[in-house]
Amino acid sequence: MPGFIVFMYNDVVTRELANDDQRWGDYLARLKATGRFGGGSSIGQGWKFKKGSRPSPSELGIDGFMRVEAKDEEEAREVLQGNPNDEAGGTVEIRVLLEDA
16 A cells, blocks of 8 residues: 655644644544554744755744655555644645665
8 A cells, every 4th residue: 555645734724723733643543543643743944945045934834743654645645634723724735655676
């Protein structure tokens, strides 16, 4: 089954909804029960590095990520049901994790 990574951006409309620990707990418990949850974390500020340039703050605006297992993109989108970031009007991005060649 392919892996997907879900990025959650910090552009939510309702911050209280996106930061509700109970909602996140319920959502992650439900996702783990499906066997599709492969880990994740909220993330803080980052820095960009490029040879020959000074480090600079990352401006991607990503607050967290999750790895999920799904048979296809449609099934991967189903994991967004009840996602507090998505429910709060924030951007959520799903990407396919490519297998090693």
